[in-house]
Amino acid sequence: MNLEMKNIFKVFGPVTALKDVSFAVGPGEIHGLLGENGAGKTTLMNVLAGTFPQDKGEIIINGKTVSGMNPRRAGAMGIRFIHQELSLCNDLRVYQNMFLCGEFAYGPFISKKEEIKRAQEVLDYMDTGISATTLVGELETAKKQLVEIARALLFKSELIIMDEPTTALNTREIEHLFTIMNRLKGEGVSFIYISHKMPEVFEICGKYTVLRDGNFIETGEIKNIDEQRATELLIGKTFVAAKLKDTVQESGKTVFKVDGLSGKTFSDVSLELRKGEVVVITGLQGSGTDELATALFGATAVTGGTVSLTSGQLDLHSIKRVMQSGVAMIPRNRKERGILPHLSIRQNNSLAYFVVKHKKLFVSPKEEHERFLANRKKMDIRAGSDTDPITSLSGGNQQKVILSKWLEIDADVYIMDNPTQGIDVGSKFSIYALVNEMAREGKSVLLFSTEFPEIQQVADRCIVMYQGRINTILDRKDITEVKIMAHSTGAQG
Numbered sequence: 001m002n003l004e005m006k007n008i009f010k011v012f013g014p015v016t017a018l019k020d021v022s023f024a025v026g027p028g029e030i031h032g033l034l035g036e037n038g039a040g041k042t043t044l045m046n047v048l049a050g051t052f053p054q055d056k057g058e059i060i061i062n063g064k065t066v067s068g069m070n071p072r073r074a075g076a077m078g079i080r081f082i083h084q085e086l087s088l089c090n091d092l093r094v095y096q097n098m099f100l101c102g103e104f105a106y107g108p109f110i111s112k113k114e115e116i117k118r119a120q121e122v123l124d125y126m127d128t129g130i131s132a133t134t135l136v137g138e139l140e141t142a143k144k145q146l147v148e149i150a151r152a153l154l155f156k157s158e159l160i161i162m163d164e165p166t167t168a169l170n171t172r173e174i175e176h177l178f179t180i181m182n183r184l185k186g187e188g189v190s191f192i193y194i195s196h197k198m199p200e201v202f203e204i205c206g207k208y209t210v211l212r213d214g215n216f217i218e219t220g221e222i223k224n225i226d227e228q229r230a231t232e233l234l235i236g237k238t239f240v241a242a243k244l245k246d247t248v249q250e251s252g253k254t255v256f257k258v259d260g261l262s263g264k265t266f267s268d269v270s271l272e273l274r275k276g277e278v279v280v281i282t283g284l285q286g287s288g289t290d291e292l293a294t295a296l297f298g299a300t301a302v303t304g305g306t307v308s309l310t311s312g313q314l315d316l317h318s319i320k321r322v323m324q325s326g327v328a329m330i331p332r333n334r335k336e337r338g339i340l341p342h343l344s345i346r347q348n349n350s351l352a353y354f355v356v357k358h359k360k361l362f363v364s365p366k367e368e369h370e371r372f373l374a375n376r377k378k379m380d381i382r383a384g385s386d387t388d389p390i391t392s393l394s395g396g397n398q399q400k401v402i403l404s405k406w407l408e409i410d411a412d413v414y415i416m417d418n419p420t421q422g423i424d425v426g427s428k429f430s431i432y433a434l435v436n437e438m439a440r441e442g443k444s445v446l447l448f449s450t451e452f453p454e455i456q457q458v459a460d461r462c463i464v465m466y467q468g469r470i471n472t473i474l475d476r477k478d479i480t481e482v483k484i485m486a487h488s489t490g491a492q493g
Helices: 041-048 071-076 094-098 112-125 141-154 171-186 198-204 227-235 289-295 319-324 334-338 345-356 365-379 395-407 425-440 452-458 481-488
Strands: 003-012 015-025 030-034 056-061 064-066 079-082 159-163 190-194 207-212 215-221 254-262 269-274 278-282 304-309 327-330 413-417 444-448 461-466 469-475
Touching: 003 041, 015 041, 015 207, 030 041, 030 171, 030 198, 030 227, 041 079, 041 159, 041 190, 071 079, 079 141, 094 112, 094 141, 112 141, 141 159, 141 171, 171 190, 171 198, 198 227, 207 227, 227 425, 254 444, 269 444, 269 469, 278 289, 278 425, 278 452, 289 413, 289 444, 319 327, 319 345, 327 395, 345 365, 345 395, 365 395, 395 425, 425 444, 425 452, 452 481, 461 481, 469 481
Parallel strands: 015 215, 030 190, 030 207, 079 159, 159 190, 278 444, 278 461, 327 413, 413 444
Antiparallel strands: 003 015, 003 056, 056 064, 207 215, 254 269, 254 304, 461 469
C-alpha cells in the first residue's frame, strides 16, 4: 500500500492537535512514528483509521484521494489499528474477539466452526501457543497483546498500525513479533510502528517520522540517525542522559517489612524497606513480580506470610484498610487498573483522596478543582479543562494524573508497578525525578521495573527475582545490567 497524508489539521476545541502534518508510507515498509506523549501520533493514526475526520488535509491511498474515511472503510481498505490499550472483550473467546464486527457467516448464520478454524490458523502461524477457543479473560496480558496482533493478521491487512505493541511482551515474545513483522514485510505488508523504546525502533524500523506538539519535525532513513539524535528531535533540545541518582539515599528505620510472603506465582519473599529508601524489584516475565506487586497492596490473595508497618501487621484482606494504613499503589496497565474511563480528569484525580481523607458529607467541586490545579502544576499535566474525560489525555498525562491521585493521600509507602510503562522519555525523567524527590522527603518507594536505565536512575537497592523467589539483593554500588540479567535468568544465584 502507498499511503500519503498531506497537510493534516485536527482541532479539538481550543487545542490544535495536528498542525499541517504530512506523512507517507510505502509498500513493504516498517515506519517508526516517533514523538512524546501528546505529540499528535495517535491523533494522526486515528484520522487515518477513520476514528474521526481531519479538519483539513488529504488522505491518499494508492494514488487516489479518500474522503469520508471511517473505521469500517479503513478496515475494508486493509488498514488495521492495534491500539496501545487493549480492546478485547474478556467475556468472549479468542476466536470471537478476532472476528468481532467481521463475523464469518452464511446468510444470517455465523459459522462457529469456520471461525475457530481460521482463527487457529493465524494463531499457529504466529506460534502463539493460544487456543482459539480460550476465554480471553483467562489469558495473561502478553497473550492478549498477541491476540490483538493476530486479529489484524486475520483479515490480511496491507497496513498495520501498532501503538506501543511490546509494552506487555517479554524479550522472547518481542523477538518473535519482529520475526513475524519482517516476514510480512517481505510479503508487501507495511507497518506504522509507534514506540518510546528506542532500541526497538532502531532494530525493526527502516524509516522514521518525528512529531512534536502537533507539528511535523523530520522524516528520513533510520540508518542516518542514532538514539541521541532521535531523542533530541523528540524533545526539541539537546538531550543529556542525566544521571539523577549518584549516591545512595540516606535512609532511616524500617517502615515496611515482608516476612515469608507466598502466593500463586511467588513464595517465601522477605524484604525490608526503610524510610526514605527506593528499592526496585525486577525479574523476567514469569518470575512472580507481577503478582507480588498486587499482593503487597492486598489486591491479590496470599497463601502465607505477613506484611508489617511500624504500626503493626497490615490487613491484606482490605485494600481500603491498606490505604488507610499509609500504603499507596500506582498500578500497571492504565486502562484496566489505573483510571475510571467514564469519569472526568478532576474526578479521577480525587478518587484516592475520597477513600482515605474525605470526611465531609458532600463533595465540593471547588475543592476538587483546586486539588487538580495544584497537581497540574506539580506534575506538569497537559490538560485543558479538568472536567474533560480522562480518556481525552495522552497516555503520559493519564499516568501523571494517576500519580497525582495517589500523592494526594500523603502515604508513607508507595508501591509503583512499572510507573513509566508506555510513556515518552521526557515524562519518564519527570517521574524518576519525582521518585527521588519523594525519597528525599522521607517517603519510601518500592518500585517494580524491568528496564535497567530506570533501575539505575532511582534504586538504592535492587531485588532480583527468579522463578517466584528472591535470587539476590544488590546494593547500589553492585547494580549492573550484567548482574541483574545473570540473576534474572538463574545464571547466578
